Amino acid sequence: MSRLDLANKLSHDPWFMSRSLEKRIVPMCSFLKSVVLCDDKLVYILKHKSCIFSGNLSKNVIPNVELVRKLGMPQSCIVLLLTRYPIVLRKPELFSQLVAEVEQWGFDSRKSSFVLAMNALCRKETTWKRCDQAYRRWGWSDNDIVAAFKMDPLCMILSEKKIMATMDFFVNKMGWQSHTVAKYPHVLSYSLKKKIFPRFSVVRVLVLKGLIEEHKLNLGSVISVSEGYFLNRFVNKYLNQVPQLLDVYQGKMATF
Incomplete structure (x- = not known):
């Protein structure tokens, strides 16, 4: 990690300095490196997702990673989980409930869509609800929303502004039916x-x-x-x- 990157990081997240080097920072770095197997990805986590260092490695992070490993989640998806989303910081009982919910939706733990679905479903009371309301304004039914989410979980973590602008373009400028857009939810991203x-x-x-x-x-x-x-x-x-x-x-x- 360059001196400039480190200076920027610590100036924006000074709390990082309060973490124990021996008990928190070094063990977490060692674990992350053993999983992501790449210095560049470890530096990315330090720069952009350092909230993971606020988590409990032995009680939360490791058990959660082991759980998805047992489900057959490949290394690439585990790396995605660790480098993009702070879901692994959850207590194991809450994390396992989330994993079970994603399985009930029918997502395959061997694919990246499983991780994306975890990220969307863990925000059901906030982002998900906002997206749901936005799509319903364009006439989407329960079936439309469910089908779209299964095809592309990212459609349920978009901002309301993004959804409304993109739907307006396809429906009002291009003349597409809103239900047609629901069949290709990836275009919304x-x-x-x-x-x-x-x-x-x-x-x-x-x-x-x-x-x-x-x-x-x-x-x-x-x-x-x-x-x-x-x-x-x-x-x-x-x-x-x-x-x-x-x-x-x-x-x-x-x-x-």
Whole structure:
């Protein structure tokens, strides 16, 4: 960890200095390194997720990690759990209840979606409730919300502002049915400015020019594909017919 990173960390989280080096910091670092197996990830935790050092290693963190290991959770998912979310700080009885709830939803402990679902479900009284209310404003039913969550747990930890802005774009500007968006919940996590606006601006032009048929498109084919594939499939292919298409994609020409 660089001196500058350390200075920034301690200036923002001075409480870190109050932790015992021998009893808390060194043991936790040793344990984390044995799991994440990478100095870079350990430094990331120190810089961004140091709240884990406030937890009890022997009573909470280790038993919780052992529990998900017994369920077959792979190393990559355990690393995700430790580097992104402070769920492992929970008391083992509460942690095991959360794990059981995620299993009841049908998530596979061998996949990263299990960890994402844990993160969403542990915030049921706050973030989850806010997301639920936001989606219902767009007409989503219980079945829509359940299905969307199972496909992409991240859709239930988004901010209300993000949900409303993205749904407004797809429903009011693109003319999609809100229930259609529920079938592709991962699109809600993408950046409006960097990904959604540019790609659908291109699609809008192609539809208006009669070069593609809107009813044959789905959100996944536009949003989920790689940058290179999108450029070849929707931009480069039509540059002869629509020379300004690249400018549209780069935001140099407004279409909405």
